Amino acid sequence: MPETRSRLSPLLKWSIVSFGIVCFILIIVLPVSSMFKFALEDGPYGFWKAITTENALNALKNSLLMASLATGINLVVGTTIAFSLTRYRFPGSSIFRALIDLPIAIPASVVGLALMMLYGPKGLLGPFFESNGIQIIFDLPGIVLAHVFVTFPFMVRAVSVVIEKFDHDLEDAAVTLGANGFQTFFRVMLPSIKSGLIAGSALTFTRSLGEFGATLIVFGGAMHLRTGPLYMYYLSDSAFDFQGATSVAILLMVVPFVLLLTVNAIVSRMEVSG
Amino acid sequence: MRADLSLDGISKAFGGETVLKDLDLTVEEGKMVSILGPSGCGKSTTLRIISGLVRQDRGAVRLGGKSLDNVPPHKRRIGFVFQSYALFPHLDVEENVKFGMKVGGMKKEHVKRRTDELLELVGMSDMRGKRPSHLSGGQKQRVAIARALAIDPQVLLLDEPFGALDVKIRRRLRRDLKALQRDLGLTSVFVTHDQDEAFELGDTTAVMNNGRIEQIGRPRDLYERPSTSFVARFVGNVNAIELPGGDRTTVMVRPEDIVMMHSSPDRKGGVKGTLINYVYLGPIIECNVRLTNGESLNVIISREEFRMRNYRRGDEVNIIIRKFSSFSDEEGV
Numbered sequence A: 001m002p003e004t005r006s007r008l009s010p011l012l013k014w015s016i017v018s019f020g021i022v023c024f025i026l027i028i029v030l031p032v033s034s035m036f037k038f039a040l041e042d043g044p045y046g047f048w049k050a051i052t053t054e055n056a057l058n059a060l061k062n063s064l065l066m067a068s069l070a071t072g073i074n075l076v077v078g079t080t081i082a083f084s085l086t087r088y089r090f091p092g093s094s095i096f097r098a099l100i101d102l103p104i105a106i107p108a109s110v111v112g113l114a115l116m117m118l119y120g121p122k123g124l125l126g127p128f129f130e131s132n133g134i135q136i137i138f139d140l141p142g143i144v145l146a147h148v149f150v151t152f153p154f155m156v157r158a159v160s161v162v163i164e165k166f167d168h169d170l171e172d173a174a175v176t177l178g179a180n181g182f183q184t185f186f187r188v189m190l191p192s193i194k195s196g197l198i199a200g201s202a203l204t205f206t207r208s209l210g211e212f213g214a215t216l217i218v219f220g221g222a223m224h225l226r227t228g229p230l231y232m233y234y235l236s237d238s239a240f241d242f243q244g245a246t247s248v249a250i251l252l253m254v255v256p257f258v259l260l261l262t263v264n265a266i267v268s269r270m271e272v273s274g
Numbered sequence B: 001m002r003a004d005l006s007l008d009g010i011s012k013a014f015g016g017e018t019v020l021k022d023l024d025l026t027v028e029e030g031k032m033v034s035i036l037g038p039s040g041c042g043k044s045t046t047l048r049i050i051s052g053l054v055r056q057d058r059g060a061v062r063l064g065g066k067s068l069d070n071v072p073p074h075k076r077r078i079g080f081v082f083q084s085y086a087l088f089p090h091l092d093v094e095e096n097v098k099f100g101m102k103v104g105g106m107k108k109e110h111v112k113r114r115t116d117e118l119l120e121l122v123g124m125s126d127m128r129g130k131r132p133s134h135l136s137g138g139q140k141q142r143v144a145i146a147r148a149l150a151i152d153p154q155v156l157l158l159d160e161p162f163g164a165l166d167v168k169i170r171r172r173l174r175r176d177l178k179a180l181q182r183d184l185g186l187t188s189v190f191v192t193h194d195q196d197e198a199f200e201l202g203d204t205t206a207v208m209n210n211g212r213i214e215q216i217g218r219p220r221d222l223y224e225r226p227s228t229s230f231v232a233r234f235v236g237n238v239n240a241i242e243l244p245g246g247d248r249t250t251v252m253v254r255p256e257d258i259v260m261m262h263s264s265p266d267r268k269g270g271v272k273g274t275l276i277n278y279v280y281l282g283p284i285i286e287c288n289v290r291l292t293n294g295e296s297l298n299v300i301i302s303r304e305e306f307r308m309r310n311y312r313r314g315d316e317v318n319i320i321i322r323k324f325s326s327f328s329d330e331e332g333v
């Protein structure tokens, strides 16, 4: 252990440390581990069965689908916005910048309601889309929009960070070497900001996998579109199937965790190799 | 017509702050002009305007008499070497050199042959597979030079390319660059605030100050016949002193244009002073003399003379100024 300078008495020091550890166990570790007791009630096989039922697989598939769509859309939209915010000044750009993080502060359920008020059956634009045969709320587009809304700041932030670090001389060098705008972007900018795109995608994807509040409101009982967290909620809240709910819950916890670890490893490797 | 590079009456302001003021400069085909000037005087801006990365407010950039103003920077074929090297971090040495040829759509075999030649030319053939992060500063700059040459540039611009390197490597690179520029007959502009570098590399040196070229010429012209007080001060060392005699004119005196002797009762001419300090600079000794009127003066004498006269700190000396210049633009100090 590295030496830390402290003038506190050993007794006080150890009291502080143990208090921290006890709190961590009470707040984080105990609730999480108690899930395992229920999930493994019928042994590992029970766990496996619970996460491979038709409904569970469908929910897992939907979650991955929404997360992929949200990530794909954010890669385009978020990157564009990150560029416009970091590279250009335009009237209102500082206000725009300040508003970017807003979705983090908005409660997810409020996001759901907001989308409902725009695209819902009584919303501002909902009837218009519906009369043209386009269903948004209670269907895939609504759910994807909710996921894009809540994950949007993650991509913008991750990409902005790498764009700000980008050495503009590289761009100038590319131009003087004869590269046009496209070539400069794809051959020089993009490879340099790749790590930010990957990190932003990972954050978006994981946040999307866990999204609950907004999805609950806009999904409106369209069972075939039920995502993992909604399915888990259904199992515990309506079906009282705690073994099933905790099994799905563990899956919902482990998948993003492994994903983030992997991506972090990839990104740090990329940064080391320059 | 030869492909001379010329800047005619270039002006540029950034947000109200004028950076270049009606700047004229000509670089003859195959020659290297070095631009020497203090930080912030507009050297980089000048190069960026030549390359098209920055657009001038007024004036024209011409190459062989033809204006480049409507040629976008990526079509100008003007090589640029940056102080920060600006090598693409995700590409290895070889791919960095190939970049310009690839985006220019050059044939594969040709690209390969030319890359080999260029790496050979800058002595980096052994490092071709390395990423820039694995190279030393000097090696990076060699690669950057090869990369800029790969587009067969009409003009090569170098913006303090050796500024981040230590003295030994600088000297070596300087010599290699000069040889290369002369052999290839590259029309080039080299920017620096290091006088030795400017003098060694440039066929002529342009001294720049405050957005203007104050004087352009060979080192000897700049040193012996400076046309402005700025050039006199910036090139070499100079003493700015008020002439004794009461007419209050300030003159510039080179430290080596001063004769110093021990004072003795029978010496009548000259000015009296005290030898405060001296610094050994190898072949020459730089002496600091305080005159009786309180002014401080740098005097340079040879090592032999210093030894012969056996100077010590605190010696009373007598000073005679052999040569001086004065400038109408000098407002007095």
Ligand SMILES: Nc1ncnc2c1ncn2[C@@H]1O[C@H](COP(=O)(O)OP(=O)(O)OP(=O)(O)O)[C@@H](O)[C@H]1O
Residues within 6 Å of the ligand: B014, B015, B019, B037, B038, B039, B040, B041, B042, B043, B044, B045, B046, B193
């Ligand atoms: N893009 C820009 N926007 C605003 N001001 C600028 C810009 N580029 C340069 N300047 C200003 O113009 C002046 C000249 O800058 P320039 O970089 O040409 O100087 P320099 O002679 O190259 O200096 P140095 O030796 O420090 O590199 C400086 O005051 C600088 O702040």
Ligand SMILES: [Mg+2]
Residues within 6 Å of the ligand: B043, B044, B045, B159
């Ligand atoms: Mg500069």
